[in-house]
Amino acid sequence: MLVTGSDILDAANRSNFAVPAFNISSYSMLRAVVDVCEDKRSPHIIAIHPDELSHIRPAMLASIIRIAHESSVPTAIHLDHGASYEQVLQAIQAGFTSVMIDKSFEPFEDNVEQTRRVVRTAHAVGLSVEAELGTIGVSDKYGETGSEEILYTDPDDAERFIEATGADSLAIAIGTRHGLYPSEVKPALRLDLLEQIKSRLGIPLVLHGGSNNSDTEIAGAVRGGINKINISSDIKAAYYLAMREVLRDVHLREPNVIEPPCEEALRACAAQKIDLFESAGKADLV
DSSP: OOOOHHHHHHHHHHHTTOEEEOOOOSSHHHHHHHHHHHHHHHHHEEOOOOHHHHHHHHGGGHHHHHHHHOOOEEEEEEEEEEEEHOOOOOOOOOOOOOOOOOTTTOHHHHHHHHHHHHHHHHTTTEEEEEEEEOOOOETHHHTTTTTTBBBBOHHHHHHHHHHHOSSEEEEOSSOEHHHHHHHTTOOOOOHHHHHHHHHHHHHHHEEEOOOOSHHHHHHHHHEEEEEEEEOOOHHHHHHHHHHHTTTSSSTTOOHHHHHHHHHHHHHHHHHHHHHHHTTOGGGGGG
């Protein structure tokens, strides 16, 4: 069933689990994600970054929306890292049921002003808004927006920000990076900072850059109040590693032969994340 981001995240916040937000960039990946979420009875979010949207083309959204409507588990369709009011407005008009405005690189007051504008528009049509405060790191050139140095979210600023904007959920910076970490980088999450922010806000909190972190850290973040975790690099790496193996047979050419093993690899990765986030079997809570 197609729902809003708040429908899912409010349930996760009440029941202390994290919803997986899977970034997809093809129909094959979409079907793999939806299938595993239905098998695991997990509410979930289909996240689409503007770069991914330019690849799949807006016309594919009609198919995504239909699949979400027909799904046996709650599904939200989320614009990930919307860069401007105009981009968010286009996403709302296209049928997204959740949007993110990311002005985390702007000065605090500019972030507040532009987020508040998006919130007013989205709430007028019953949709939810995710904002971001602090800056996520970036590990490689394929990562989404990020900075060389992580600017951790300040709890005081977070409280002022939510009071001023009315955003429904907040992506916070507690030590993650977009992309896959190089072997020499050892991520460490500030779970103490997460605890402070959660106690001050009480709203659903979001973790970006969750790929490549240890399961122990991610589990700790879920227990500490993270209610949505974005997964992009991990599932795509699993998908394309499998594809590289399949295409060793240079005679293969049919997608219905090449793609199923890739989808199986993605489903296995996604299933492990669903279990780790404690969202398996939680569909009926939404």
